Amino acid sequence: MSRPQILQLYREELERGLAEALRADEARDGSLLYPILRYHVGLRDEKGLEEKALGKMLRPSLLLFIAQELGGDVDRALPAAISLELVHNFSLIHDDIQDHDEIRRGRSTVWKLIGVAQAINAGDLMYSLAIKHALLSGPSAAGSIIDAATAMIEGQALDLAFEDRWVDTESYISMIDKKTGALIRCAFSTAGIISGADDDTLDVLASLGRDLGRAFQITDDLLGVWGNGDVTGKPRGSDIRRKKKSFPVALTMQRADEEGRTLLKRVYAQDEITDNDVARVVALMVRLDVRKSGEEAVEEHLKQASASLEYLPLSKEGKGMMHELIAYLARREK
Amino acid sequence: MSRPQILQLYREELERGLAEALRADEARDGSLLYPILRYHVGLRDEKGLEEKALGKMLRPSLLLFIAQELGGDVDRALPAAISLELVHNFSLIHDDIQDHDEIRRGRSTVWKLIGVAQAINAGDLMYSLAIKHALLSGPSAAGSIIDAATAMIEGQALDLAFEDRWVDTESYISMIDKKTGALIRCAFSTAGIISGADDDTLDVLASLGRDLGRAFQITDDLLGVWGNGDVTGKPRGSDIRRKKKSFPVALTMQRADEEGRTLLKRVYAQDEITDNDVARVVALMVRLDVRKSGEEAVEEHLKQASASLEYLPLSKEGKGMMHELIAYLARREK
Numbered sequence: 001m002s003r004p005q006i007l008q009l010y011r012e013e014l015e016r017g018l019a020e021a022l023r024a025d026e027a028r029d030g031s032l033l034y035p036i037l038r039y040h041v042g043l044r045d046e047k048g049l050e051e052k053a054l055g056k057m058l059r060p061s062l063l064l065f066i067a068q069e070l071g072g073d074v075d076r077a078l079p080a081a082i083s084l085e086l087v088h089n090f091s092l093i094h095d096d097i098q099d100h101d102e103i104r105r106g107r108s109t110v111w112k113l114i115g116v117a118q119a120i121n122a123g124d125l126m127y128s129l130a131i132k133h134a135l136l137s138g139p140s141a142a143g144s145i146i147d148a149a150t151a152m153i154e155g156q157a158l159d160l161a162f163e164d165r166w167v168d169t170e171s172y173i174s175m176i177d178k179k180t181g182a183l184i185r186c187a188f189s190t191a192g193i194i195s196g197a198d199d200d201t202l203d204v205l206a207s208l209g210r211d212l213g214r215a216f217q218i219t220d221d222l223l224g225v226w227g228n229g230d231v232t233g234k235p236r237g238s239d240i241r242r243k244k245k246s247f248p249v250a251l252t253m254q255r256a257d258e259e260g261r262t263l264l265k266r267v268y269a270q271d272e273i274t275d276n277d278v279a280r281v282v283a284l285m286v287r288l289d290v291r292k293s294g295e296e297a298v299e300e301h302l303k304q305a306s307a308s309l310e311y312l313p314l315s316k317e318g319k320g321m322m323h324e325l326i327a328y329l330a331r332r333e334k
Numbered sequence: 335m336s337r338p339q340i341l342q343l344y345r346e347e348l349e350r351g352l353a354e355a356l357r358a359d360e361a362r363d364g365s366l367l368y369p370i371l372r373y374h375v376g377l378r379d380e381k382g383l384e385e386k387a388l389g390k391m392l393r394p395s396l397l398l399f400i401a402q403e404l405g406g407d408v409d410r411a412l413p414a415a416i417s418l419e420l421v422h423n424f425s426l427i428h429d430d431i432q433d434h435d436e437i438r439r440g441r442s443t444v445w446k447l448i449g450v451a452q453a454i455n456a457g458d459l460m461y462s463l464a465i466k467h468a469l470l471s472g473p474s475a476a477g478s479i480i481d482a483a484t485a486m487i488e489g490q491a492l493d494l495a496f497e498d499r500w501v502d503t504e505s506y507i508s509m510i511d512k513k514t515g516a517l518i519r520c521a522f523s524t525a526g527i528i529s530g531a532d533d534d535t536l537d538v539l540a541s542l543g544r545d546l547g548r549a550f551q552i553t554d555d556l557l558g559v560w561g562n563g564d565v566t567g568k569p570r571g572s573d574i575r576r577k578k579k580s581f582p583v584a585l586t587m588q589r590a591d592e593e594g595r596t597l598l599k600r601v602y603a604q605d606e607i608t609d610n611d612v613a614r615v616v617a618l619m620v621r622l623d624v625r626k627s628g629e630e631a632v633e634e635h636l637k638q639a640s641a642s643l644e645y646l647p648l649s650k651e652g653k654g655m656m657h658e659l660i661a662y663l664a665r666r667e668k
Contacts, residue, residue: 029488029492029505029508029509029512030485030488030489030491030492030509030512031488032491032492032495033488033491094454094455094458097450097451097454098450098451098454098455116431116432116450117431117432117494118491118494118495120428120431120432120454120457121428121432121487121490121491121494122491123454123458124428124457124458124461124487124490125484125487125488125491127458127461128480128483128484128487129484131465131480132477132480132481132484135473135476135477135480138473139469139472139473139476142469142473142476143466143469146462146465146466146469147466149462150459150462150463150466151364153455153458153459153462154363154364154365154367154459155364156455156458157364157366157367157452157455157456157459158363158364158366160451160452160455161366161452171363174363175363175364178363178364
């Protein structure tokens with residue numbers, strides 16, 4: 001499935017901006033973490049060769065696209081866009097430490113390469129550089145980004161706390177609204193702020209962002225159970241193996257009878273989860289129609305998002321590209 | 335030794351501001367880390383009781399004092415001051431994880447109480463709240479604080495890198511100029527920025543900050559070897575036991591003959607360091623006049639700092655208080 005236009009339009013500018021943001025005078029004292037930051041975002045591989053940034057750059061692309069569509073100054077929006085991508089990547093560096101994940105986008109994670117202590121610094125530095133860039137787009141944009149980053153961190157704390165308890169889908173959604181949703185919402189809101197949008201438009205942008213964020217995360221969660229390992233880079237059922245309390249798991253717990261709940265609790269209480277355990281949990285999910293309900297939830301949010309689009313003063317072409325993006329998010333395989 | 339006036343003048347305001355900054359609507363989703371942040375800065379003990387903040391609050395006190403002396407708006411400076419204290423505390427939370435320190439200011443460290451994963455989030459959240467406050471003092475103040483925080487993190491990365499190699503005092507000083515010095519310098523510079531100081535004054539403020547920062551850190555390092563455990567809360571020689579490459583160690587390595595260097599290398603290569611090892615290293619330091627040279631370095635920087643004071647448009651009373659602070663920093667026991 002080819003990349004939607006919105007994710008291609010600004011890709012070169014964003015890669016250049018990202019490379020610029022993570023460049024440091026290598027002779028300078030204290031520059032030692034910059035190569036690993038470039039490595040992390042995909043600008044440099046373990047051997048020091050440059051390669052194309054690996055992420056989708058969804059958040060910064062959306063920010064620039066919406067800013068342009070609303071008549072904002074795209075040059076002024078660019079640092080904010082870079083900032084969002086840096087905040088996102090800062091969170092990934094710290095997440096990987098917290099989850100003990102050794103592989104990200106098919107390559108070793110930062111902590112795996114430089115150890116936990118320096119990886120904490122690498123994340124902190126990435127966050128600092130993000131804020132520096134946010135300030136270049138003006139204090140209101142910076143305020144919007146720092147609020148979103150704060151919510152994201154609170155969401156991450158909630159997600160970790162969920163490891164010790166079972167949650168229903170409502171609590172789960174309110175967690176992802178923070179952990180994943182805040183930054184995606186922020187892409188829309190910051191674009192609105194930079195373009196001088198009125199309050200009504202800002203409200204529509206926020207709810208559009210909220211719906212896309214939920215659709216995005218629930219899709220991720222479904223891929224974490226049913227995704228094709230060759231495409232996602234993670235083995236099928238990997239979220240169960242990693243005992244993630246993701247959307248399908250929350251829904252399963254909510255719907256299962258006593259026997260099903262006991263199975264799920266028993267499996268999640270184990271230190272190591274076998275292929276057989278994974279298969280049994282997935283079978284339970286299939287019986288409970290969890291995948292179908294998840295897909296319906298995604299569809300519902302994307303429908304809401306499409307509806308929100310009608311209230312935005314986008315060009316006809318721009319609206320078409322947003323619909324293309326929405327279709328892509330609904331059907332993406334990684 | 336009683337606390338100098340500068341550290342008392344704004345203490346109540348700062349404690350109130352800090353409590354305000356770390357308050358959260360406890361019923362709100364995602365507020366779960368706020369109690370531990372308050373605990374960390376000393377506003378709340380493990381049992382939930384309020385107590386006075388434990389730190390000296392050197393950085394925010396200096397910022398407010400200098401802003402007031404230079405005719406700046408102290409109300410506008412207050413969020414920046416709170417921000418500096420939050421940045422400092424964010425760094426302590428992450429430092430304690432990196433150093434595996436279990437005790438800070440006589441109490442359990444954050445990671446020891448809530449685990450490494452959530453402690454990373456706690457530090458990230460503290461940093462976010464710091465930036466939010468920095469923005470309240472205006473974009474220039476925020477820019478100054480984020481630059482200092484960036485330098486601080488780079489310094490922390492350098493310090494960690496020093497664990498794997500031996501450094502001379504010059505490299506050591508350039509590391510502490512970032513790790514400790516950046517925030518102290520920032521207290522002076524931000525006060526200048528908020529007060530609309532001219533470039534010459536900003537230069538003097540920066541060099542005053544640099545000298546105080548160095549004096550402060552070298553004093554800390556001397557206390558880490560020769561400090562009275564009953565006062566500092568750490569056992570005598572604790573920095574050697576923790577294999578810190580602090581100023582006395584860098585100077586010892588620089589001055590020692592082959593035999594001394596071999597001793598130091600052997601001790602630092604061990605997993606566990608005995609009381610006997612500590613005693614032998616300290617004896618080597620005494621032979622090499624390391625303590626005296628350290629104290630001379632501190633004196634020299636404090637003399638420079640006193641000289642810088644003459645170029646600042648401070649009130650006579652204000653100048654007196656700065657001299658009192660300098661004398662305190664020269665003679666502090668913790």
